[in-house]
Amino acid sequence: MPTTPPGFLILDEALASAVAGDSLELAGDEGRHAAKVARIGVGEQVLLTDAPGRQVLAEVTAARKEALDLRLLADPTPAVQRLPRLTLVQALATGGRDEQAVESATELGVDAVVPWIARRSVSVWRGEKLRKGRAKWEATVRAAVKQCRRPGIPAVGEPVTTAQLVADLEGRAADGALVLVLHEQESVGVMSLAAQLRSASEDGVEEILVIVGPEGGIDTAELEQLREAGARSVLLGPEVLRSSTAGPAAIAVLSALVGRWG
Numbered sequence: 001m002p003t004t005p006p007g008f009l010i011l012d013e014a015l016a017s018a019v020a021g022d023s024l025e026l027a028g029d030e031g032r033h034a035a036k037v038a039r040i041g042v043g044e045q046v047l048l049t050d051a052p053g054r055q056v057l058a059e060v061t062a063a064r065k066e067a068l069d070l071r072l073l074a075d076p077t078p079a080v081q082r083l084p085r086l087t088l089v090q091a092l093a094t095g096g097r098d099e100q101a102v103e104s105a106t107e108l109g110v111d112a113v114v115p116w117i118a119r120r121s122v123s124v125w126r127g128e129k130l131r132k133g134r135a136k137w138e139a140t141v142r143a144a145v146k147q148c149r150r151p152g153i154p155a156v157g158e159p160v161t162t163a164q165l166v167a168d169l170e171g172r173a174a175d176g177a178l179v180l181v182l183h184e185q186e187s188v189g190v191m192s193l194a195a196q197l198r199s200a201s202e203d204g205v206e207e208i209l210v211i212v213g214p215e216g217g218i219d220t221a222e223l224e225q226l227r228e229a230g231a232r233s234v235l236l237g238p239e240v241l242r243s244s245t246a247g248p249a250a251i252a253v254l255s256a257l258v259g260r261w262g
Contacts, residue, residue: 053080173230
């Protein structure tokens with residue numbers, strides 16, 4: 001008979017120095033949810049992961065009101081080091097479409113996401129909204145990591161304006177990063193870069209960035225600025241995808257081309 005997979009929990013402290021037999025406490029929001037909501041009890045096994053992607057099986061030795069005590073049953077697996085890294089620069093969108101994009105991209109293997117306050121973004125983060133918006137994306141990422149049981153927790157960067165994004169891209173492009181802007185009016189398809197993408201790791205490319213605009217598309221002046229910063233505009237496919245779909249679709253294509261999906 002099939003066995004029930006162990007619970008999957010995120011450990012905020014790194015597992016770098018942990019070894020089999022070590023005792024750990026899972027507290028905070030994750031421990032509270034595991035103890036009070038998921039009701040994980042003594043003797044149950046859970047799979048732990050940390051931000052760098054180490055994973056290890058552990059047994060619950062004590063279940064308290066808002067925390068679990070755990071004993072590691074093995075040495076943690078090594079941290080995940082996938083090159084090139086895949087980064088999604090996602091423009092803010094309304095109706096939760098940006099969060100949908102972040103959720104799906106996390107499940108499909110993105111390594112980092114950056115909130116972009118584009119000129120045509122209807123949803124704009126200012127003041128306290130900057131902190132709350134980023135925190136919401138971080139919560140979305142963590143939930144998606146637990147859903148798909150993937151190693152590694154994608155980093156959520158500071159929200160950036162177009163000027164900040166352009167300045168950042170100039171530095172990354174100078175360091176050899178490949179920057180792709182998805183644009184529905186471009187004639188050059190992303191698959192025309194297939195050979196370059198397949199050899200990216202061998203060619204020393206450490207990061208590929210995908211930039212997705214808001215519902216109204218990327219402003220013409222913005223697009224030109226991004227190109228001047230070293231970005232290349234590409235057509236993802238024949239259909240015009242929603243802002244919630246385009247980024248994850250591109251991450252899936254890139255995951256296949258760079259060899260993550262065998």
